[in-house]
Amino acid sequence: MYWTGQFLFRTFFRLFFRVKIIGKENIPADKGVLLCSNHINNLDPPLLGAFLKRKTRYMAKAELFELPVLKFLLPKVGAFPIKRGSSDRQAMRAGLKLLKEEEIVGVFPEGTRSRDGNLGKGLAGVGFFALRSPADVVPCAIMSTYKPFSKILLVYGEPIDMQKLRDRKASPEEASEEIMASIKQLLDKYKK
Structure with missing residues (x-):
């Protein structure tokens, strides 16, 4: 079902x-890749993985898994729930x-969509994943108004070297700040 959904969204x-x-x-x-992006629209999750050759799994807010259709679809496309506002072990x-x-x-390290398009503060959870896993951390920037026939610019940045932070046992908050700074650099570099 994932590949069918990816094809439909790519189209x-x-x-x-x-x-x-x-x-x-x-x-x-x-x-393993921890793909970290800014979040400006509900279409961001399917966009982030629509053009990749590998399957992308997503954390999605637990409330979505309570909706009748999404409760069925989200697990089929590889999403898994996270309870926002708490440490969901x-x-x-x-x-x-x-x-x-x-x-x-x-x-989406901000944990929610940006209402004004500006990059918010990253939550510590993304830093936890970055420090506790061997995965490459890849920052991503999405730039668009999502108005029909407008331009969408999707930028996958170079992997962030997290090893120094892992070696010195940095805090998840510090790792999150590093990731958000990399996303901001992409946004600043490629904005119109």
């Missing part, structure tokens, strides 16, 4: 938007397991 994005992708070569072909274990199994896990 949707190509038909209704002018999509430009930069940096797909920064996604390793055979390693089950979601943390699930994410770490996927990363150790060399999967791609897509996360």
Whole structure:
């Protein structure tokens, strides 16, 4: 079901938007990847993985898994729930397991969509994943108004070297700040 959904979303994005992708070569072909992006629209999750050759798994707010159709669809496309506003140990274990199994896990470190398009503060959870797993941490920037036939720019940055932070046992908050700074650099570099 994942590949069918990916094909349908890729077709949707190509038909209704002018999509430009930069940096797909920064996604390793055979390693775990923590894919960290800004979040500006409900279409961000399918966009983030629509043009990759590898399956992308997502953490999604637990409330979505209570809706009748999504309760069925989300697990089929590889999403798993996270309870926002608390330390969800089950979601943390699930994410770490996927990363150790060399999967791609897509996360939105801000934890929610930005209402004004500006990058917010990253939550500590993304730093936890970055420090506790061997995965490459790849920052990503999405720039678009998502108005029909407008341009969408999707930039996958170079992996962030987290080893120094891992070696000195940095805090999850510090790792999160490093990730958010990398996303901001991409946004600043490629904004119109």
